[in-house]
Amino acid sequence: MNLTEQWIAFLTILRKEIKRFARIWVQTLLPPVITMALYFVIFGTLIGGRIGDMGGFSYIQFVAPGLIMMAVLTNAYSNVVSSFFSAKFQRSIEEVLVSPTPNYVILLGYTMGGVARGLSVGILVTIMSLIFTHLQMHSWLITLTIVLLTSMLFSLAGFINAVYANTFDEISIVPTFILTPLTYFGGVFYSISLLPEMWQHVSRLNPILHMVNAFRYGILGVSDINITYAILGLVIGVVILFVVSLHLLKTGNRLRA
Amino acid sequence: MSAALSIRNLTKVYNNKLEALKGISLDVMPGDFFAVLGPNGAGKSTTIGIISSLVRKTSGDIEVFGYNIDTHFSQAKKFLGVVPQEFNFNLFEKVEDIVMQQAGYYGLPREFAKAQTEKYLKKLNLWEKRNTPARMLSGGMKRRLMIARALVHDPKLLILDEPTAGVDIELRRSMWEFLREINAAGTTIILTTHYLEEAESLCRNVAIIDKGLLVKNTSVKNLLQGLTKEVFVFDVAVDLPQSLSLPGFPVQIIDIHSFEVEVEKGQNLNDVFTALSQQGIAIISMRNKANRLEEMFVAMIAQSATNQLSTDQASANQPPIKLEVPV
Structure with a gap:
């Protein structure tokens, strides 16, 4: 396959993935928006007022980036894991496996499908959060880099799971x-500076803490962790999971008899 | 000229130690209409699975129009269209989307893919159903959808695994007609089937696989020449005498108006007609008792089983190997 044909194959998979989650939007796009709206109402408006400021911002402003990131990563993961597993279960994955589409194109197609859903949900939750609070933008570059890398990482993880x-x-x-536990303990609802020193160290082992904080830094300009290390860690994570996924496709383990 | 499909020493041992293929080699030439026959579990679907890369081979080589499926997988796969035995499309997607996506996986530009999709959906009488989710189609329609999907990139070699299984007679005949048409247009076709009538009617060459081994690889014509006798059933207008006898031909009366005659190779069927005429018996109709290829096939599989049994017995009769342990 030449590059043009590979690009067509990639767009075919991506288009199929976007059509899939758009067709069942009641199951894919609506629930995270409703769930996050409940978080904003309860933690932001009802309880948040009593908590006071965190990291120099109102509590609702502090939790907003974490909640957006939580929606992005869970939806990127869910999209690939459910779509690829369904294709495996119904054997429709054979359609692409018998074709000349190279493995890396298959993987990129499914990964970017997950990214597309993560970003779609992220945008919807962001719009909804603006109803409850005002959000500034400290750095577009960091925000977009983090959201893209995180959704890629979780899409790949979903692929391996599938x-x-x-x-x-x-x-x-x-x-x-x-x-879910890693996300809840990943600094979405609190700054780790509130924890005892030992638990701060333990928390730093949680990769989601770094993603949430890096994303929060992109929006609010405050973070509990080093942004450079967070980006570096995400890049390394994406590369490792991409190589592992590609290896699984190449060996055909659990995909070919 | 490169063979459309060349298989050399193909073996497959599954994880559960089942030896599905034990070294199969065969060639299918371009333009051929080729049947792969064999009982259930013979290794037919495993062979097709390996060709289409859905099953990993243990050893051996496969080339499609001269391109090795391991070293030149992209070129080899472009020539190949596969219709599997089981439905393997997303049941929630629309008919047109399923075929369009397959075109995309082969790198066909969107406009061309649309034209190809329309062409094959119309040819297979599915165009009216293009916006219907696949799960709403009947069994025959689903099978035609898989054929349209396999043809969308105009493969030079089409492999069909039991394409007419569970399809009614009318639809089966129309599918045969369609397959003859695309074969006449130059597409090499390989099909596995349980309907031996299908193989006899459609195919020029045939391979018989049994227990992972190639039992026979020849033309259908040659295979049928190997028949030593045929049984014909006659329906007659008058009541048959209890003592019906046709000199040189074993006869068995079925009922008062029909009987069977065994005709050996070299015997003349005209002698049967003459003998009947002399006895004043008028014939209404005559037919082969069984499908000719079916008889051949059953004989071959039985022979293969006998050979296997003698080999096993020969091994069992060998004296046990004594292990000499130095003291």
């Missing part, structure tokens, strides 16, 4: 038992 999963239960184990 390859290994044998049942629909197995695609919800990681989000429920790993992703």
Whole structure:
């Protein structure tokens, strides 16, 4: 396949993925917006007023970037894990596996499909958050870099989960038992400076803390962590997961008999 | 000229140690209409799976129009269209989207892909259903959808795994007609089938696979010449005498108006007609008792099983190997 043909194949997968989550928007786009609206009402308006300022901002402004990032990463992950596993389950993945589309194009197509859903939900939640509070933009570059890298990372993680999963239960184990706790302890609702020193160190081992804080820095200009290390860590993470995913596609493990 | 498909020493051992293919080699020439026959579990679908890269081979080589599927997978796959046995499309997608997407996976520009999709959906009588989700189609329509999808990039080699399984007779005949048409237009076709009538009617050459081994690879004509006898069923207008006898031909009466005659290779069927005429028996109709290829196929599989049994027995009769342990 020449580059033009590969580009067409990539756009085909991406278009299919976007059409899929747009077709079932009631299941994919609406729920995160409603959930985040509830967070804003409860933690922002009702409780937030009593908490006071955090990091120099009102509590609702402080939690807004974390909530947006939480929606982005969970939706990027969910999109790829459910779409790729469904394709594997229904065997429609064979359509692309029998074609001359190279493995890296298949992987990029599904990954960018996840990124597209992560960004769509991120934009919707951001618009909704503006109803409750005012958000400034400290750095467009950092904000977009972090949101893109994070959604790529979680799309790739979703892809690996889908390859290994044998049942629909197995695609919800990681989000429920790993992703959700790490997100809640990832500095979405608080600054780690409030924690005892030991728990601050433990918290720094949580990768989601770095993503949430880097994103918050892009919007508000405040962070508990070093932004350069966060970006570097994300780039390394994306590269590692991309290589692992590509290896899974190449060996055909759990995809080809 | 390169073979449309060349398979050399193909083996496959699954993770559960099942040896599905034990070293198959065969060539299919361009323009051929080729049947792969074999009982359930013979290795037909495994072979197709390996060609289409959905099954990983253990060893061996496959070339499609001279392109090795391992070293030149992109070129090899462009020549290939596969219609699998099981439905393998997204049931929630629309018919047109399914075919358009497949065109995209082969790198066809969108406008051309649209034209190709329309062409094949119309040819397979699915154009009216283009906006229907695949799950709403009947079984026959789903099978035609898979054929349209496999043809959208105009492959030079089309492989169909049991294409007419579970399809009614009328639809099966129309699919045969369609396949003959695209074969006449130059597409090489390989099909696996359980309907031996299908292979006899459509194919020029045939390979018979049994227990992972190639039992026979020849033309359908040659294969049928190997028949030593055929059984014909006659329906007659008059009541048959209990003692019906046709000199030189074993006869078996089925009922008062029909009987079977065994005709060996070299015997003349005219002698049967003459003997019947002399006895004043008028014939209404005559037909082969069974599909000729089916008889051949059953004989071959039985022979293959006998050979396997003798090999096993020969191994079992070998004296046990004594291990000499130095003291």
